[in-house]
Amino acid sequence: MTQPLYTIAEILAATGGSTDLVPATPIGSISIDSRELGPDALFVAIKGDRFDGHDFVEQALANGAVAALVSRGRGDRRIVVENALDGLRDLARAARARSRAVIVGVTGSVGKTTTKEAIRVVFEAAGETHASIKSFNNHWGVPLMLARLPEGAQFGVFEMGMSGPEEIRPLAQLVRPHITVITTVAAAHLEAFGSLDGIARAKAEIFAGLEPGGTAVINADHPQLAVLLEEALAAGVSNIVTYGEARGTDWQILDVETAADRSFATIIHNDVRHGLVLNVPGRHMVANATAALAVAYQAGVEIAVALRALAGFGLQAGRGLRQVLGPVDKPLLLIDESYNANTASMKAALDVFTTQVAPQGRKVVVLGDMLELGAQSAALHASLADAVRASGAEQIYLVGEAMGALAEALGRDRVSAHTATASEMAPILRNNLAYGDAVMVKGSNGVGLSTIIDHIVKQFALN
Structure with missing residues (x-):
């Protein structure tokens, strides 16, 4: 048996919590998502901006959690602490100390x-x-x-x-x-x-x-x-x-x-x-x-x-992951850079794309807004123009309001389409991409370009 992360007794010692659980009960994993629980899981009910984990305690216990670390409430299999997030930090300190x-x-x-x-x-x-x-x-x-x-x-x-x-x-x-x-x-x-x-x-x-x-x-x-x-x-x-x-x-x-x-x-x-x-x-x-x-x-x-x-190191989804979709003799190459973007990472990705040859079609870039750039946003988006030109992209699709500055810098006639949202861009790409193309998708995570990735994969992957 794999050594547990903690026993209930160790969790109580670290957090100062109270519970009716048996002290020797092992905890093998920790989660804050009631839908994703590992073996012998402790569910931590933290309160976020959108959701309060306390609303999902019963679901977590029903899904197999051994216990729930909670800030409020009583009941079976709860470890009650003053604040669940602080309790999680206490567990982190205990793990680091040992x-x-x-x-x-x-x-x-x-x-x-x-x-x-x-x-x-x-x-x-x-x-x-x-x-x-x-x-x-x-x-x-x-x-x-x-x-x-x-x-x-x-x-x-x-x-x-x-x-x-x-x-x-x-x-x-x-x-x-x-x-x-x-x-x-x-x-x-x-x-x-x-x-x-x-x-x-x-x-x-x-x-x-x-x-x-x-x-x-x-x-x-x-x-x-x-x-x-x-x-x-x-x-x-x-x-x-x-x-x-x-x-x-x-x-x-x-x-x-x-x-x-x-x-x-x-x-x-x-x-x-x-x-x-x-x-x-x-x-x-x-x-x-x-x-x-x-x-x-x-x-x-x-x-x-x-x-x-x-x-043997490989890339991850949203950070340059390459997928070859469709028939072997004429595939669509999809480069997924959809997780995040700022000027440095955008220029680095475009620089890599300069070396990319389309399998038997066109080179296509789909670029989304770089978020949280403040007063310099327009200038920083416009500054990408040279890198986009150097990438050899034959078709350029832009998503988001801030990308308007790049569209102006490139010249509107160089932009294949510019939409406010990823959901508006998805059907345009569906009608314009083809097997043989090489497509790179990059933008800040908040723009939602991962939905475009999903659409392209669904359309071009062979079942």
Whole structure:
């Protein structure tokens, strides 16, 4: 039998809660979704912006949860605490306190989820690893992921995100990483910070949780490097490691070559050259993988092990996942970048698309609004025009009001269609795409371009 995460007695000790459950009862998993319960699950009834978990306690128990951690109410199989979210944080602290794992925290404006996944892949080649799933990186996602940390894990990797100041600091202080990674600083959530330097200082809040003697791994290929270094020194970080294409980095990237489905580079560290081969395209993917190499080295994982693991690293849905749909002799290639977008990630994706050849048709891009850019939104959307032209896209479809600025910059005659919503665009694409085309779909998650992905898959996949 797999060792449980906790017993009821351990949960009571961590949270100060009360219950009628038998203290020795094991808890094997933790969930905040009554529809997705693992074995011997504890359901945590947190209150969100749209839903209150307390409304789903009965459903969770009926679906097989062993117990429910609740802020209110009495009844069978409840563990009652003052606040369920605070109780989840208490469990997270207990998991972190007992863990002997090497803990890594990852943040950044672009690439944090992919970098987290690259680090996970490397660590899994070296030992038992626990990592954040999806993009569970906010005020409830981080404590949930940390509370799930098995006592016997050798490595833990946690992603931390933000939409405003002073959001990363409490997450980092909860996770207490031995190694922190800042992937880059770019114009994401710009309206909440006012400047890129403001974003950099907010990302640097991750240093507040770094364990004494820990290491900060920082991408050097952006203008805010000096701000991050200043913040790291102010936080008392004594071990700073840089990576990137910039001269003088500790892990320097040279000779990058990208193809439609692969990337190659030379990485120099301590005057030793390492050949990096990735099964994914893009300079930005080389940077993400190099961050994983730097982390692996700091964690004591052999570089050769890390390089072999990265050679098999793949992309995830919404973050560059490639799907070949339809007949073998004339398929439709769908590149799914629908999860998120800012100017840096949009330009990186378009740069990768320049190397893509359509199987036997046209190159098509579907671009959605980049959200939360504030007063600079129009200028930043318009700034994509050169990258769109360079991508070789023969048809350009735009979704969202802010994309009007890009339409003007490109010239309306270059835009195949521009709609306010993804639902309006879906039937247009259904009537215009064909087998043989290569299609990239990218935009902020809030635009809902994932529905377009679903429509394309449903239409072109062969049953």
